[in-house]
Amino acid sequence: NKHNYFKESGLRPRPFIFINFIIYYIMAKKQKTKEKEVVEETYFEEEVMVEEKELPIETPKNTWEIKDRTYFLRGRKKPISYALKSTGVYFFDEEKGYERELKYCQNQQTAFVDEMKGDQRLSHIVFRNGVLHVPRQQTVLQKLLSLYHPHRDTIYLEWRPVKKAEDDMEILEMEADAMLAARNMDIDMAEAIMRVESGSSVTDMSSKELKRDLLIFAKKQPKLFLELADDENVTLRNFGIKATEMGILTLSSDQRTFKWASNDRKLMNVPFDEHPYSALAQWFKTDEGMEIYSNIEKRLNQ
Known part of the structure:
Protein backbone atom coordinates (compact mmCIF):
# COMPACT_ATOMS: atom_id res chain seq x y z
CA ASN A 1 0.00 0.00 0.00
CA LYS A 2 1.50 3.24 -1.16
CA HIS A 3 -0.21 5.21 1.58
CA ASN A 4 1.43 3.06 4.37
CA TYR A 5 4.74 3.30 2.57
CA PHE A 6 4.72 7.07 2.76
CA LYS A 7 3.56 6.96 6.42
CA GLU A 8 6.25 4.52 7.66
CA SER A 9 9.05 6.19 5.78
CA GLY A 10 8.09 9.59 7.05
CA LEU A 11 8.03 10.91 3.55
CA ARG A 12 5.20 13.01 2.28
CA PRO A 13 3.97 12.21 -1.17
CA ARG A 14 4.34 14.91 -3.65
CA PRO A 15 0.99 16.21 -4.94
CA PHE A 16 2.08 16.03 -8.62
CA ILE A 17 3.00 12.34 -8.49
CA PHE A 18 -0.15 11.50 -6.61
CA ILE A 19 -2.37 13.23 -9.15
CA ASN A 20 -0.66 11.41 -12.04
CA PHE A 21 -1.22 8.14 -10.30
CA ILE A 22 -4.92 8.86 -9.85
CA ILE A 23 -5.32 9.83 -13.53
CA TYR A 24 -3.51 6.70 -14.69
CA TYR A 25 -5.70 4.54 -12.46
CA ILE A 26 -8.93 6.09 -13.77
CA MET A 27 -7.88 5.76 -17.44
CA ALA A 28 -6.91 2.12 -16.99
CA LYS A 29 -10.27 1.33 -15.44
CA LYS A 30 -12.17 3.03 -18.24
CA GLN A 31 -10.19 1.07 -20.82
CA LYS A 32 -11.20 -2.23 -19.20
CA THR A 33 -14.83 -1.13 -19.14
CA LYS A 34 -14.75 -0.30 -22.87
CA GLU A 35 -13.22 -3.64 -23.71
CA LYS A 36 -16.12 -5.38 -21.97
CA GLU A 37 -18.65 -3.32 -23.85
CA VAL A 38 -17.15 -4.02 -27.26
CA VAL A 39 -19.61 -5.93 -29.35
CA GLU A 40 -18.29 -7.93 -32.17
CA GLU A 41 -20.04 -7.02 -35.33
CA THR A 42 -20.19 -9.54 -38.12
CA TYR A 43 -20.96 -8.41 -41.61
CA PHE A 44 -22.74 -10.72 -43.92
CA GLU A 45 -22.50 -10.06 -47.64
CA GLU A 46 -25.65 -11.11 -49.33
CA GLU A 47 -24.93 -12.72 -52.63
CA VAL A 48 -27.28 -11.36 -55.27
CA MET A 49 -28.05 -13.73 -58.07
CA VAL A 50 -28.49 -11.96 -61.40
CA GLU A 51 -30.60 -13.87 -63.82
CA GLU A 52 -29.02 -13.82 -67.25
CA LYS A 53 -31.53 -13.43 -70.03
CA GLU A 54 -30.76 -14.91 -73.39
CA LEU A 55 -31.01 -12.32 -76.16
CA PRO A 56 -33.11 -13.46 -79.09
CA ILE A 57 -31.06 -14.32 -82.16
CA GLU A 58 -32.16 -12.20 -85.08
CA THR A 59 -32.55 -14.25 -88.20
CA PRO A 60 -32.14 -12.47 -91.53
CA LYS A 61 -35.44 -11.58 -93.08
CA ASN A 62 -36.31 -13.17 -96.39
CA THR A 63 -37.11 -10.26 -98.67
CA TRP A 64 -38.02 -12.42 -101.65
CA GLU A 65 -41.63 -11.85 -102.60
CA ILE A 66 -43.49 -14.92 -103.79
CA LYS A 67 -45.57 -13.89 -106.79
CA ASP A 68 -46.01 -14.50 -110.50
CA ARG A 69 -43.33 -12.79 -112.58
CA THR A 70 -43.02 -11.83 -116.23
CA TYR A 71 -39.85 -11.32 -118.26
CA PHE A 72 -39.49 -9.90 -121.75
CA LEU A 73 -36.69 -9.59 -124.28
CA ARG A 74 -35.14 -6.19 -124.86
CA GLY A 75 -35.31 -4.47 -128.22
CA ARG A 76 -37.96 -4.28 -130.89
CA LYS A 77 -37.45 -7.77 -132.27
CA LYS A 78 -39.74 -10.36 -130.68
CA PRO A 79 -38.80 -13.81 -132.03
CA ILE A 80 -41.35 -16.60 -131.93
CA SER A 81 -38.98 -18.64 -129.78
CA TYR A 82 -35.80 -17.62 -127.98
CA ALA A 83 -33.83 -19.97 -125.70
CA LEU A 84 -31.90 -18.23 -122.93
CA LYS A 85 -28.70 -19.92 -121.83
CA SER A 86 -29.53 -22.13 -118.84
CA THR A 87 -26.13 -23.75 -118.22
CA GLY A 88 -22.49 -22.74 -118.33
CA VAL A 89 -23.22 -19.30 -116.83
CA TYR A 90 -21.72 -17.89 -113.66
CA PHE A 91 -22.59 -15.52 -110.83
CA PHE A 92 -19.96 -13.75 -108.71
CA ASP A 93 -20.87 -14.26 -105.05
CA GLU A 94 -19.69 -11.22 -103.06
CA GLU A 95 -19.95 -13.03 -99.70
CA LYS A 96 -17.99 -16.10 -100.79
CA GLY A 97 -15.60 -14.14 -102.97
CA TYR A 98 -15.67 -16.33 -106.09
CA GLU A 99 -17.77 -17.18 -109.13
CA ARG A 100 -20.39 -19.87 -108.77
CA GLU A 101 -21.73 -21.93 -111.65
CA LEU A 102 -25.43 -21.66 -112.43
CA LYS A 103 -27.69 -24.24 -114.00
CA TYR A 104 -31.46 -24.50 -114.27
CA CYS A 105 -32.72 -27.96 -113.34
CA GLN A 106 -36.39 -28.47 -112.52
CA ASN A 107 -35.60 -31.34 -110.13
CA GLN A 108 -33.29 -29.17 -107.99
CA GLN A 109 -34.17 -26.65 -105.28
CA THR A 110 -31.35 -24.27 -106.18
CA ALA A 111 -29.74 -22.77 -109.26
CA PHE A 112 -26.20 -23.08 -107.84
CA VAL A 113 -24.40 -26.21 -109.00
CA ASP A 114 -22.35 -26.47 -105.79
CA GLU A 115 -25.58 -26.77 -103.77
CA MET A 116 -27.29 -29.36 -105.95
CA LYS A 117 -27.91 -32.92 -104.77
CA GLY A 118 -28.40 -36.01 -106.89
CA ASP A 119 -29.14 -36.05 -110.60
CA GLN A 120 -29.17 -32.77 -112.50
CA ARG A 121 -31.89 -32.74 -115.15
CA LEU A 122 -31.18 -29.71 -117.30
CA SER A 123 -34.23 -27.65 -118.32
CA HIS A 124 -34.60 -24.99 -121.00
CA ILE A 125 -35.56 -21.33 -120.51
CA VAL A 126 -37.63 -20.33 -123.53
CA PHE A 127 -39.22 -16.95 -124.36
CA ARG A 128 -42.30 -17.13 -126.58
CA ASN A 129 -42.89 -14.06 -128.75
CA GLY A 130 -40.39 -12.21 -126.59
CA VAL A 131 -42.18 -12.97 -123.29
CA LEU A 132 -41.70 -15.51 -120.49
CA HIS A 133 -44.30 -15.94 -117.73
CA VAL A 134 -43.01 -17.73 -114.61
CA PRO A 135 -45.63 -18.75 -112.01
CA ARG A 136 -45.06 -18.14 -108.30
CA GLN A 137 -44.37 -21.84 -107.64
CA GLN A 138 -41.18 -21.82 -109.74
CA THR A 139 -39.08 -19.77 -107.33
CA VAL A 140 -35.79 -21.36 -108.44
CA LEU A 141 -36.29 -20.15 -112.01
CA GLN A 142 -37.53 -16.77 -110.81
CA LYS A 143 -34.47 -16.22 -108.61
CA LEU A 144 -32.18 -17.34 -111.41
CA LEU A 145 -33.72 -14.80 -113.79
CA SER A 146 -34.27 -11.96 -111.31
CA LEU A 147 -31.09 -12.18 -109.21
CA TYR A 148 -28.29 -14.26 -110.68
CA HIS A 149 -28.37 -14.64 -114.47
CA PRO A 150 -25.58 -12.61 -116.17
CA HIS A 151 -27.88 -11.62 -119.06
CA ARG A 152 -30.35 -9.91 -116.75
CA ASP A 153 -31.08 -6.32 -117.88
CA THR A 154 -29.03 -6.85 -121.05
CA ILE A 155 -30.88 -9.50 -123.08
CA TYR A 156 -34.07 -9.51 -121.04
CA LEU A 157 -35.84 -7.45 -118.37
CA GLU A 158 -38.23 -8.22 -115.56
CA TRP A 159 -41.51 -6.39 -115.84
CA ARG A 160 -42.00 -4.19 -112.78
CA LEU A 228 -31.88 23.43 -125.61
CA ALA A 229 -34.01 25.92 -123.68
CA ASP A 230 -31.37 26.00 -120.91
CA ASP A 231 -28.44 26.26 -123.35
CA GLU A 232 -27.39 29.88 -123.73
CA ASN A 233 -25.31 28.99 -126.79
CA VAL A 234 -28.49 28.18 -128.72
CA THR A 235 -29.45 31.86 -128.86
CA LEU A 236 -25.92 32.94 -129.78
CA ARG A 237 -25.72 30.27 -132.47
CA ASN A 238 -29.02 31.43 -133.94
CA PHE A 239 -27.78 35.02 -133.79
CA GLY A 240 -24.73 34.09 -135.87
CA ILE A 241 -26.84 32.18 -138.41
CA LYS A 242 -29.21 35.14 -138.83
CA ALA A 243 -26.26 37.49 -139.30
CA THR A 244 -24.94 35.23 -142.06
CA GLU A 245 -28.34 34.84 -143.73
CA MET A 246 -28.85 38.62 -143.78
CA GLY A 247 -25.46 39.21 -145.38
CA ILE A 248 -23.76 40.83 -142.41
CA LEU A 249 -21.25 38.00 -141.98
CA THR A 250 -19.88 35.47 -144.44
CA LEU A 251 -18.59 31.96 -143.85
CA SER A 252 -15.88 30.65 -146.14
CA SER A 253 -16.60 27.68 -148.38
CA ASP A 254 -14.44 25.41 -146.23
CA GLN A 255 -16.42 26.64 -143.18
CA ARG A 256 -13.22 27.60 -141.39
CA THR A 257 -13.37 31.43 -141.41
CA PHE A 258 -15.96 34.12 -140.58
CA LYS A 259 -15.58 37.53 -142.25
CA TRP A 260 -17.38 40.85 -142.52
CA ALA A 261 -19.47 40.72 -145.69
CA SER A 262 -18.97 44.44 -146.34
CA ASN A 263 -15.17 44.53 -146.52
CA ASP A 264 -14.16 40.83 -146.39
CA ARG A 265 -12.18 41.44 -143.18
CA LYS A 266 -11.57 38.29 -141.17
CA LEU A 267 -13.26 38.06 -137.78
CA MET A 268 -12.28 34.61 -136.51
CA ASN A 269 -10.99 31.18 -137.49
CA VAL A 270 -13.07 28.13 -136.60
CA PRO A 271 -11.08 25.60 -134.53
CA PHE A 272 -10.56 22.19 -136.08
CA ASP A 273 -13.37 19.63 -135.54
CA GLU A 274 -15.83 22.25 -134.24
CA HIS A 275 -19.16 23.27 -135.72
CA PRO A 276 -18.67 26.78 -137.19
CA TYR A 277 -21.71 28.37 -135.54
CA SER A 278 -21.01 26.70 -132.19
CA ALA A 279 -17.49 28.12 -132.35
CA LEU A 280 -18.91 31.54 -133.31
CA ALA A 281 -21.28 31.40 -130.32
CA GLN A 282 -18.34 30.76 -128.00
CA TRP A 283 -16.35 33.56 -129.65
CA PHE A 284 -19.18 36.03 -129.02
CA LYS A 285 -18.47 35.59 -125.28
CA THR A 286 -14.91 36.93 -125.59
CA ASP A 287 -14.06 40.63 -125.22
CA GLU A 288 -13.52 41.07 -128.96
CA GLY A 289 -16.57 38.97 -129.79
CA MET A 290 -18.84 41.03 -127.51
CA GLU A 291 -17.97 44.19 -129.45
CA ILE A 292 -18.73 42.47 -132.76
CA TYR A 293 -21.97 41.10 -131.29
CA SER A 294 -23.13 44.62 -130.34
CA ASN A 295 -22.24 45.88 -133.82
CA ILE A 296 -24.19 43.06 -135.52
CA GLU A 297 -27.16 43.55 -133.19
CA LYS A 298 -27.43 47.21 -134.23
CA ARG A 299 -27.39 46.24 -137.90
CA LEU A 300 -30.06 43.55 -137.39
CA ASN A 301 -32.36 46.04 -135.66
CA GLN A 302 -32.07 48.70 -138.38
Whole structure:
Protein backbone atom coordinates (compact mmCIF):
# COMPACT_ATOMS: atom_id res chain seq x y z
CA ASN A 1 0.00 0.00 0.00
CA LYS A 2 1.50 3.24 -1.16
CA HIS A 3 -0.21 5.21 1.58
CA ASN A 4 1.43 3.06 4.37
CA TYR A 5 4.74 3.30 2.57
CA PHE A 6 4.72 7.07 2.76
CA LYS A 7 3.56 6.96 6.42
CA GLU A 8 6.25 4.52 7.66
CA SER A 9 9.05 6.19 5.78
CA GLY A 10 8.09 9.59 7.05
CA LEU A 11 8.03 10.91 3.55
CA ARG A 12 5.20 13.01 2.28
CA PRO A 13 3.97 12.21 -1.17
CA ARG A 14 4.34 14.91 -3.65
CA PRO A 15 0.99 16.21 -4.94
CA PHE A 16 2.08 16.03 -8.62
CA ILE A 17 3.00 12.34 -8.49
CA PHE A 18 -0.15 11.50 -6.61
CA ILE A 19 -2.37 13.23 -9.15
CA ASN A 20 -0.66 11.41 -12.04
CA PHE A 21 -1.22 8.14 -10.30
CA ILE A 22 -4.92 8.86 -9.85
CA ILE A 23 -5.32 9.83 -13.53
CA TYR A 24 -3.51 6.70 -14.69
CA TYR A 25 -5.70 4.54 -12.46
CA ILE A 26 -8.93 6.09 -13.77
CA MET A 27 -7.88 5.76 -17.44
CA ALA A 28 -6.91 2.12 -16.99
CA LYS A 29 -10.27 1.33 -15.44
CA LYS A 30 -12.17 3.03 -18.24
CA GLN A 31 -10.19 1.07 -20.82
CA LYS A 32 -11.20 -2.23 -19.20
CA THR A 33 -14.83 -1.13 -19.14
CA LYS A 34 -14.75 -0.30 -22.87
CA GLU A 35 -13.22 -3.64 -23.71
CA LYS A 36 -16.12 -5.38 -21.97
CA GLU A 37 -18.65 -3.32 -23.85
CA VAL A 38 -17.15 -4.02 -27.26
CA VAL A 39 -19.61 -5.93 -29.35
CA GLU A 40 -18.29 -7.93 -32.17
CA GLU A 41 -20.04 -7.02 -35.33
CA THR A 42 -20.19 -9.54 -38.12
CA TYR A 43 -20.96 -8.41 -41.61
CA PHE A 44 -22.74 -10.72 -43.92
CA GLU A 45 -22.50 -10.06 -47.64
CA GLU A 46 -25.65 -11.11 -49.33
CA GLU A 47 -24.93 -12.72 -52.63
CA VAL A 48 -27.28 -11.36 -55.27
CA MET A 49 -28.05 -13.73 -58.07
CA VAL A 50 -28.49 -11.96 -61.40
CA GLU A 51 -30.60 -13.87 -63.82
CA GLU A 52 -29.02 -13.82 -67.25
CA LYS A 53 -31.53 -13.43 -70.03
CA GLU A 54 -30.76 -14.91 -73.39
CA LEU A 55 -31.01 -12.32 -76.16
CA PRO A 56 -33.11 -13.46 -79.09
CA ILE A 57 -31.06 -14.32 -82.16
CA GLU A 58 -32.16 -12.20 -85.08
CA THR A 59 -32.55 -14.25 -88.20
CA PRO A 60 -32.14 -12.47 -91.53
CA LYS A 61 -35.44 -11.58 -93.08
CA ASN A 62 -36.31 -13.17 -96.39
CA THR A 63 -37.11 -10.26 -98.67
CA TRP A 64 -38.02 -12.42 -101.65
CA GLU A 65 -41.63 -11.85 -102.60
CA ILE A 66 -43.49 -14.92 -103.79
CA LYS A 67 -45.57 -13.89 -106.79
CA ASP A 68 -46.01 -14.50 -110.50
CA ARG A 69 -43.33 -12.79 -112.58
CA THR A 70 -43.02 -11.83 -116.23
CA TYR A 71 -39.85 -11.32 -118.26
CA PHE A 72 -39.49 -9.90 -121.75
CA LEU A 73 -36.69 -9.59 -124.28
CA ARG A 74 -35.14 -6.19 -124.86
CA GLY A 75 -35.31 -4.47 -128.22
CA ARG A 76 -37.96 -4.28 -130.89
CA LYS A 77 -37.45 -7.77 -132.27
CA LYS A 78 -39.74 -10.36 -130.68
CA PRO A 79 -38.80 -13.81 -132.03
CA ILE A 80 -41.35 -16.60 -131.93
CA SER A 81 -38.98 -18.64 -129.78
CA TYR A 82 -35.80 -17.62 -127.98
CA ALA A 83 -33.83 -19.97 -125.70
CA LEU A 84 -31.90 -18.23 -122.93
CA LYS A 85 -28.70 -19.92 -121.83
CA SER A 86 -29.53 -22.13 -118.84
CA THR A 87 -26.13 -23.75 -118.22
CA GLY A 88 -22.49 -22.74 -118.33
CA VAL A 89 -23.22 -19.30 -116.83
CA TYR A 90 -21.72 -17.89 -113.66
CA PHE A 91 -22.59 -15.52 -110.83
CA PHE A 92 -19.96 -13.75 -108.71
CA ASP A 93 -20.87 -14.26 -105.05
CA GLU A 94 -19.69 -11.22 -103.06
CA GLU A 95 -19.95 -13.03 -99.70
CA LYS A 96 -17.99 -16.10 -100.79
CA GLY A 97 -15.60 -14.14 -102.97
CA TYR A 98 -15.67 -16.33 -106.09
CA GLU A 99 -17.77 -17.18 -109.13
CA ARG A 100 -20.39 -19.87 -108.77
CA GLU A 101 -21.73 -21.93 -111.65
CA LEU A 102 -25.43 -21.66 -112.43
CA LYS A 103 -27.69 -24.24 -114.00
CA TYR A 104 -31.46 -24.50 -114.27
CA CYS A 105 -32.72 -27.96 -113.34
CA GLN A 106 -36.39 -28.47 -112.52
CA ASN A 107 -35.60 -31.34 -110.13
CA GLN A 108 -33.29 -29.17 -107.99
CA GLN A 109 -34.17 -26.65 -105.28
CA THR A 110 -31.35 -24.27 -106.18
CA ALA A 111 -29.74 -22.77 -109.26
CA PHE A 112 -26.20 -23.08 -107.84
CA VAL A 113 -24.40 -26.21 -109.00
CA ASP A 114 -22.35 -26.47 -105.79
CA GLU A 115 -25.58 -26.77 -103.77
CA MET A 116 -27.29 -29.36 -105.95
CA LYS A 117 -27.91 -32.92 -104.77
CA GLY A 118 -28.40 -36.01 -106.89
CA ASP A 119 -29.14 -36.05 -110.60
CA GLN A 120 -29.17 -32.77 -112.50
CA ARG A 121 -31.89 -32.74 -115.15
CA LEU A 122 -31.18 -29.71 -117.30
CA SER A 123 -34.23 -27.65 -118.32
CA HIS A 124 -34.60 -24.99 -121.00
CA ILE A 125 -35.56 -21.33 -120.51
CA VAL A 126 -37.63 -20.33 -123.53
CA PHE A 127 -39.22 -16.95 -124.36
CA ARG A 128 -42.30 -17.13 -126.58
CA ASN A 129 -42.89 -14.06 -128.75
CA GLY A 130 -40.39 -12.21 -126.59
CA VAL A 131 -42.18 -12.97 -123.29
CA LEU A 132 -41.70 -15.51 -120.49
CA HIS A 133 -44.30 -15.94 -117.73
CA VAL A 134 -43.01 -17.73 -114.61
CA PRO A 135 -45.63 -18.75 -112.01
CA ARG A 136 -45.06 -18.14 -108.30
CA GLN A 137 -44.37 -21.84 -107.64
CA GLN A 138 -41.18 -21.82 -109.74
CA THR A 139 -39.08 -19.77 -107.33
CA VAL A 140 -35.79 -21.36 -108.44
CA LEU A 141 -36.29 -20.15 -112.01
CA GLN A 142 -37.53 -16.77 -110.81
CA LYS A 143 -34.47 -16.22 -108.61
CA LEU A 144 -32.18 -17.34 -111.41
CA LEU A 145 -33.72 -14.80 -113.79
CA SER A 146 -34.27 -11.96 -111.31
CA LEU A 147 -31.09 -12.18 -109.21
CA TYR A 148 -28.29 -14.26 -110.68
CA HIS A 149 -28.37 -14.64 -114.47
CA PRO A 150 -25.58 -12.61 -116.17
CA HIS A 151 -27.88 -11.62 -119.06
CA ARG A 152 -30.35 -9.91 -116.75
CA ASP A 153 -31.08 -6.32 -117.88
CA THR A 154 -29.03 -6.85 -121.05
CA ILE A 155 -30.88 -9.50 -123.08
CA TYR A 156 -34.07 -9.51 -121.04
CA LEU A 157 -35.84 -7.45 -118.37
CA GLU A 158 -38.23 -8.22 -115.56
CA TRP A 159 -41.51 -6.39 -115.84
CA ARG A 160 -42.00 -4.19 -112.78
CA PRO A 161 -45.33 -2.32 -112.86
CA VAL A 162 -44.35 0.14 -110.12
CA LYS A 163 -41.10 1.14 -111.82
CA LYS A 164 -42.87 1.46 -115.18
CA ALA A 165 -45.48 3.72 -113.58
CA GLU A 166 -42.71 5.86 -112.06
CA ASP A 167 -40.97 6.14 -115.44
CA ASP A 168 -44.24 7.05 -117.16
CA MET A 169 -44.94 9.69 -114.53
CA GLU A 170 -41.48 11.19 -114.99
CA ILE A 171 -41.96 11.37 -118.76
CA LEU A 172 -45.40 12.97 -118.41
CA GLU A 173 -44.08 15.59 -115.99
CA MET A 174 -41.16 16.37 -118.31
CA GLU A 175 -43.55 16.65 -121.24
CA ALA A 176 -45.79 19.04 -119.29
CA ASP A 177 -42.78 21.21 -118.34
CA ALA A 178 -41.61 21.31 -121.95
CA MET A 179 -45.06 22.23 -123.28
CA LEU A 180 -45.45 25.00 -120.71
CA ALA A 181 -41.99 26.39 -121.51
CA ALA A 182 -42.75 26.29 -125.25
CA ARG A 183 -46.05 28.09 -124.74
CA ASN A 184 -44.44 30.95 -122.80
CA MET A 185 -41.27 31.21 -124.91
CA ASP A 186 -40.55 34.41 -126.84
CA ILE A 187 -40.30 34.26 -130.61
CA ASP A 188 -36.52 34.79 -130.80
CA MET A 189 -35.77 31.89 -128.48
CA ALA A 190 -38.34 29.75 -130.29
CA GLU A 191 -36.62 30.50 -133.59
CA ALA A 192 -33.24 29.62 -132.09
CA ILE A 193 -34.45 26.23 -130.85
CA MET A 194 -36.34 25.37 -134.02
CA ARG A 195 -33.31 26.28 -136.09
CA VAL A 196 -31.48 23.46 -134.31
CA GLU A 197 -34.34 21.10 -135.16
CA SER A 198 -35.38 22.28 -138.64
CA GLY A 199 -32.40 24.23 -139.95
CA SER A 200 -32.68 27.31 -142.15
CA SER A 201 -36.29 26.55 -143.10
CA VAL A 202 -37.43 28.47 -140.00
CA THR A 203 -36.53 31.71 -141.76
CA ASP A 204 -39.58 31.39 -144.03
CA MET A 205 -41.99 30.39 -141.22
CA SER A 206 -44.63 32.69 -139.83
CA SER A 207 -44.78 33.23 -136.08
CA LYS A 208 -47.81 30.92 -135.78
CA GLU A 209 -46.12 28.17 -137.77
CA LEU A 210 -43.02 28.56 -135.64
CA LYS A 211 -45.06 28.34 -132.44
CA ARG A 212 -46.94 25.29 -133.70
CA ASP A 213 -43.77 23.40 -134.62
CA LEU A 214 -42.20 24.40 -131.31
CA LEU A 215 -45.09 22.85 -129.34
CA ILE A 216 -44.91 19.67 -131.43
CA PHE A 217 -41.16 19.46 -130.87
CA ALA A 218 -41.61 19.98 -127.11
CA LYS A 219 -44.21 17.19 -126.96
CA LYS A 220 -42.22 14.68 -129.01
CA GLN A 221 -38.79 15.33 -127.50
CA PRO A 222 -39.32 17.05 -124.13
CA LYS A 223 -35.88 16.21 -122.74
CA LEU A 224 -33.99 17.62 -125.74
CA PHE A 225 -36.27 20.65 -125.83
CA LEU A 226 -35.61 21.50 -122.16
CA GLU A 227 -31.86 21.03 -122.65
CA LEU A 228 -31.88 23.43 -125.61
CA ALA A 229 -34.01 25.92 -123.68
CA ASP A 230 -31.37 26.00 -120.91
CA ASP A 231 -28.44 26.26 -123.35
CA GLU A 232 -27.39 29.88 -123.73
CA ASN A 233 -25.31 28.99 -126.79
CA VAL A 234 -28.49 28.18 -128.72
CA THR A 235 -29.45 31.86 -128.86
CA LEU A 236 -25.92 32.94 -129.78
CA ARG A 237 -25.72 30.27 -132.47
CA ASN A 238 -29.02 31.43 -133.94
CA PHE A 239 -27.78 35.02 -133.79
CA GLY A 240 -24.73 34.09 -135.87
CA ILE A 241 -26.84 32.18 -138.41
CA LYS A 242 -29.21 35.14 -138.83
CA ALA A 243 -26.26 37.49 -139.30
CA THR A 244 -24.94 35.23 -142.06
CA GLU A 245 -28.34 34.84 -143.73
CA MET A 246 -28.85 38.62 -143.78
CA GLY A 247 -25.46 39.21 -145.38
CA ILE A 248 -23.76 40.83 -142.41
CA LEU A 249 -21.25 38.00 -141.98
CA THR A 250 -19.88 35.47 -144.44
CA LEU A 251 -18.59 31.96 -143.85
CA SER A 252 -15.88 30.65 -146.14
CA SER A 253 -16.60 27.68 -148.38
CA ASP A 254 -14.44 25.41 -146.23
CA GLN A 255 -16.42 26.64 -143.18
CA ARG A 256 -13.22 27.60 -141.39
CA THR A 257 -13.37 31.43 -141.41
CA PHE A 258 -15.96 34.12 -140.58
CA LYS A 259 -15.58 37.53 -142.25
CA TRP A 260 -17.38 40.85 -142.52
CA ALA A 261 -19.47 40.72 -145.69
CA SER A 262 -18.97 44.44 -146.34
CA ASN A 263 -15.17 44.53 -146.52
CA ASP A 264 -14.16 40.83 -146.39
CA ARG A 265 -12.18 41.44 -143.18
CA LYS A 266 -11.57 38.29 -141.17
CA LEU A 267 -13.26 38.06 -137.78
CA MET A 268 -12.28 34.61 -136.51
CA ASN A 269 -10.99 31.18 -137.49
CA VAL A 270 -13.07 28.13 -136.60
CA PRO A 271 -11.08 25.60 -134.53
CA PHE A 272 -10.56 22.19 -136.08
CA ASP A 273 -13.37 19.63 -135.54
CA GLU A 274 -15.83 22.25 -134.24
CA HIS A 275 -19.16 23.27 -135.72
CA PRO A 276 -18.67 26.78 -137.19
CA TYR A 277 -21.71 28.37 -135.54
CA SER A 278 -21.01 26.70 -132.19
CA ALA A 279 -17.49 28.12 -132.35
CA LEU A 280 -18.91 31.54 -133.31
CA ALA A 281 -21.28 31.40 -130.32
CA GLN A 282 -18.34 30.76 -128.00
CA TRP A 283 -16.35 33.56 -129.65
CA PHE A 284 -19.18 36.03 -129.02
CA LYS A 285 -18.47 35.59 -125.28
CA THR A 286 -14.91 36.93 -125.59
CA ASP A 287 -14.06 40.63 -125.22
CA GLU A 288 -13.52 41.07 -128.96
CA GLY A 289 -16.57 38.97 -129.79
CA MET A 290 -18.84 41.03 -127.51
CA GLU A 291 -17.97 44.19 -129.45
CA ILE A 292 -18.73 42.47 -132.76
CA TYR A 293 -21.97 41.10 -131.29
CA SER A 294 -23.13 44.62 -130.34
CA ASN A 295 -22.24 45.88 -133.82
CA ILE A 296 -24.19 43.06 -135.52
CA GLU A 297 -27.16 43.55 -133.19
CA LYS A 298 -27.43 47.21 -134.23
CA ARG A 299 -27.39 46.24 -137.90
CA LEU A 300 -30.06 43.55 -137.39
CA ASN A 301 -32.36 46.04 -135.66
CA GLN A 302 -32.07 48.70 -138.38
